[in-house]
């Protein structure tokens with residue numbers, strides 16, 4: 001079953017005389033429980049693609065279906081609700097609310113949605129356990145390490161059981177050990193919770209946790225590889241690096 005289907009996405013930015021084709025005819029599909037990494041040089045359109053499939057921005061042309069519902073072309077209110085119920089975001093700089101503690105940050109999407117956070121106690125406890133922060137639940141972001149803050153952000157992204165989690169460089173601001181923990185958590189949520197994930201990354205190691213890697217250049221998908229479940233880590237990495245080297249030429 002496909003949870004997300006984007007067809008012929010175009011995004012043009014016009015700045016005076018200059019037109020940037022940030023996305024130039026991208027088709028993208030995501031299956032339930034699938035983990036896809038998006039790679040490509042700076043400016044190739046990765047964040048633009050993530051924003052369009054997450055409904056944070058509208059395409060110039062093309063359509064996005066999220067769990068078979070159109071996301072683009074609907075009014076802002078409907079898009080906001082669809083996004084709130086079906087999408088969890090994880091960002092490079094964590095984007096936690098500094099005045100709220102870990103559990104309050106995790107519950108924020110529930111509160112924004114007008115639901116009673118008391119009904120989510122069991123789920124909150126489960127997620128704190130999952131991300132290994134049961135003993136940090138009352139810490140504010142400035143009392144947590146970067147890796148811990150990102151784990152709070154993962155729990156926040158998962159609290160609504162969204163159809164899709166979108167992560168833009170989730171390990172971009174972390175040391176390699178914390179990055180590994182984050183990637184293992186994302187992988188675990190696909191394998192155990194059947195979460196569907198799209199992750200943008202520059203780091204071949206972070207991409208190697210995915211089931212599929214999509215390579216963008218100049219707003220187009222130029223390569224796509226499948227990383228079979230059984231494939232050992234070193235082979236995954238080699239496969240990704242081979243494509244990256246070829247694309248750099």
Ligand SMILES: Nc1ncnc2c1ncn2[C@@H]1O[C@H](COP(=O)(O)OP(=O)(O)OP(=O)(O)O)[C@@H](O)[C@H]1O
Pocket residue numbers: 013014015020021022040041042043044045046047048049
């Ligand atoms: N709001 C905007 N106005 C004008 N041009 C933009 C805007 N946002 C992005 N662009 C341009 O669109 C292109 C794609 O940008 P995008 O942010 O998607 O790249 P990216 O692949 O995420 O890069 P990076 O790896 O550096 O994050 C770039 O050339 C960028 O300059």
Ligand SMILES: [Mg+2]
Pocket residue numbers: 046047048
């Ligand atoms: Mg980007």
